[in-house]
Amino acid sequence: MVDVKRLRRLALWAAGALLAGVLALAAYALVLLPFTPSVEGLLAARDDKPSVLLAADGSLLATFRRTPRDWLPLERIPPHVIDALIATEDHRFWEHPGVDWRRSLSSLAQTLGGDTQGGSTLTQQLARNAFPVEIGRARNATRKLKEMITALKIERRYSKREILEAYLNTVSFHYNAFGIEMAARTYFDKPAARLTVAEGATLIGLLKGTRVYNPVLHPERARERRNVVLAQMLKHGKLSRADFERLEARPLRLDFERQDLGQGIAPHFAEAVKRWLLGWAAPLGYDLYTDGLVVRSAIDPKLQRIANQAVARQLDALQAVADVEWGRESGKLLAGGTRAYVAARARTEPFAHFWATHAELLDAFVRESPEYAALLDEGRNAADALAALRADTGFMQALRERKTRLEAGFVAIDPASGAVRAWVGARDHTLDAYDHVQRSRRQPGSTFKPFVYGAALAAGMDPQREFDTRGVSLRLSDGTLWKPRDMGATPDGRSTLEDGLVFSRNSVTAQLIGEVGADKVATLAQRLGVRESPLEAVPSLALGTSPVSLLEMASAYASIAAQGEYRAPLLVTQVSDANGKPLMQLAPPPGTSGERVMDPAVAVQLIELLRGAVNRGTGQGIRSAWGITADVAGKTGTTQNNTDGWFILMQPQLVAGAWVGFNDARVTLRSEYWGQGAHNALNVVGDAMRAALAQRIVDERAEFPTPPGAGLRDFFRSAGEALRRWFGGGVH
Known part of the structure; x- marks a missing residue:
């Protein structure tokens, strides 16, 4: 027999429990109410007016959403x-x-x-x-x-x-x-x-x-x-x-294409401008994403496209070398000398096994990967995680491709105004958003040497002063001896100051910084344009051991090209509101003088030395390989173990610089040939500058001033070299 009273009690108890649960839930909801968001701005994005970044000619570079x-x-x-x-x-x-x-x-x-x-x-x-x-x-x-x-x-x-x-x-x-x-x-x-x-x-x-x-x-x-x-x-x-x-019954019929996020032909430049704009706009009450600001930059779209193409073209060729040296299959057709080089080295050296035989370095790469960290988070011990990833062929291949992908940075500046005309922060923004123009800091190698020679010239040293290049050593602050080495020795063991820079002789450079003082060299570099990176005032600074950015180096060379006047790199020339009202004018009037940081006569002397580096020294590939006949001057740079390749070229209307290397400094170009700045970064700059001259973006007829007597010295030097060749003598 059914116990009706008991059923009623159970029903009442269940209803009471349900009611209590509902009331408790309602009470908890009331407690949560103040912690829920306000919904007033839900449709605010409907009225957003994203700001835009324009090139110098008014074309769209980026949209900031x-x-x-x-x-x-x-x-x-x-x-x-x-x-x-x-x-x-x-x-x-x-x-x-x-x-x-x-x-x-x-x-x-x-x-x-x-x-x-x-x-x-x-x-x-x-x-x-x-x-x-x-x-x-x-x-x-x-x-x-x-x-x-x-x-x-x-x-x-x-x-x-x-x-x-x-x-x-x-x-x-x-x-x-x-x-x-x-x-x-x-x-x-x-x-x-x-x-x-x-x-x-x-x-x-x-x-x-x-x-x-x-x-x-x-x-x-x-x-x-x-x-x-x-x-x-x-x-x-x-x-x-x-x-x-x-x-x-229909198939999908996709037409898939990732959308350009509004960063256009100069994405790393747009990111640099955005970082600056966010800092400028917020204190003034402007919202970069909603207020429709119009930002005009100094970028030249034609030159930017030339730079993009030069970086892509030259890095593709260099990547083929890196692929062989690090045991990767390239599968790309290489141009002339590069193809021959790869074939010859592949026959004589076991490059295919280099990656596999450097176990300690590979283990370090694996341990630093996010995949390794994920396995540890799952509870794997360190040894098991390492072994699992080393046995994963797909992971190891992806790791190798990531680590051995060559990167580059390129920047071009107008020395007369400081205007940044082109900026390539990496080979491909979608693969590497890290900016190698402004954010990256790398040792500049011999591209730093002009600051040493500039300090020496400012101290009154004669460019024709001779130095003994044999057995040079300097005692460092810790008591050790520093013995810099030169790539090529002179027959008589002597070199002029001028040839020390032209042929990038470390022995001469070391003696100069010993006489001038590392502090004066650091001060000059900072005055010329290296104004963000700290410089360690020690003798080895002469060889570019303090990391700097490519933008700083190009800016410093632009000060030299401007005959000793510094102008800060100009990214943005004007900011206006959505109605066209100017909010800020950054571009100085044409003809405005910059900050005097070097005596004009000293700057002209230094330009003459750097002319020599291009005409007969380490940078002569600009003439021989790229056929550039315009009046240019520049310097190559290569750091220890071919970790970084640099080249900066000055033309009266444009200074262009490039860096080439791997993101991880432990990965290098093993080749003594292709690892040098004269054979990697120089080709990027040469490619871009030749196109800029051909398209008349810069005037091929523009010339730097020449110091008194330089023309006569060049005549006698050329005649002497011709005579030595005639009689079979070598020319260093």
Whole structure:
């Protein structure tokens, strides 16, 4: 017999427990309410006016957006896309107040039964996407309650159409595509307004899992998900049976292309400008992403494209050398000498085994990788993690490609104004966003030597003064002896000061810094343009042992080219508001003098020495390999073990510099030939300068001043060299 009283007591107890639970939940929700975000600014992005960066000719270089999206009004989004979204994600969207209680309770019951279900409405998803920090991503009751509360607040503040518009313009579709407009361009190369029903269903299907249903990587899975969306549209009366059957059979037909994030032809330059602008704008009350500032730069688009092409062309050829030296298959056709070099070295040296035989270095690379850290986080011990990764062929190949990818930086400056005309921070911004022009600090090697010789000339030394190059040694502050070595010795063991720089003789340079003083050399370098990096005033500074940036070195050479006048590198010339009103003018009037940092006569003498380096010294590849006949002067640089290659070239209207190396300084070009700045960085600069002269970006007829008597000395030197060749004598 059923005990009715007992059943009633149980029912009352259950109802009381349920009521108590509801009241406790309501109380907890009230406690959480102050900790949920304000929803007032949900549609603020609709009115954002991103700032733009312009080149010197007014063409667009970059657009500064907070996220890569273009806001699209709801009326411009095809109705079938909206139908697909609601039918698939939230078919009671028009009825619920932000939370679909029926769906939420059903989802909870199924989850408790072991079948995890999602019960979020579109409004809840919008809340989660719009306020990820405030709401969080943890899978717990607190996060879910905060999400529901925020969704209810959104529904009270905005109309259903505004909620749909906000959702479709902010949701992520992967590949850094936010919003339906950017998604349409990324996956189908068309504006959202032209999406077909099948294309729209594909994009809506992607929202369930942007990785799982990625149509680029998993086309069949994406097609199945698209058909689920079409079936939901059929179920809810948004698609006819005939249309469903016709569309269900169609292939995906993607036209995939990652979208340019608004950084254009000079992405590293744009990043450098953005860093500066963010610091400038905030204290003045401007928002770079919403106030529509117009920023005009000094970049010359023609020269920038030339620089991009030069870096790509020369680094591709050099990468083939690195691939052989580090045991990678290149598979690329190489030009003339490079191909012959690779073939010859591959026959005579076991390069293919070099990577595999340097176990200690490889183990260090593995231990520094994020994959190794991830295995340790999973609980693996160090030895097991190392062994697992060393045995993973795919990982080791990817690691080798990452570590042995050559990088480069290139910058060009107008010495008359300091205007930065071209800036290439790396070979490819998508593969390496790190800027090797301004942010990277590397030892400059012999490109630092002109500062030593400049200090010597300023002290009154004669360029024709002779030095003994044999057995040179200097005692360092710690008591040890420093014995610099030269690549090539002179027949009589003697060298003039001039030839010391022309042929980059360390023995002469060491004696000069010993006489002039390292502190004076450091001071001159800083005055000329090395103004950010600290310089250690020690004798080895003469050989470029203190790390500096490429931008600083090019700026210092620009001061020399400007006959001793320093002008800070000019990235931005003007900033205006959205209405065109100038907010800041940075470009000085034409003809404005710079800061006097070197006596003009000394600068002209130093230019003459650096002319010699190009005409008959370490930089003569500019003439012989690149056929440049204009009046130029410059210096090569190579650091220990061929870690860094440098070259900086001065022309009266343009100073161009390049650095070449690996991101990890432990990886080097083993070749004594290709590892030198004269055979890597010089080719980048030579390639760019030849094109700049050919396209008349700079005037080939422009000339530097010549110091008194230099022309006569050049005549007698040329005559003497011709006589020595005639009688069979060598010329050093």
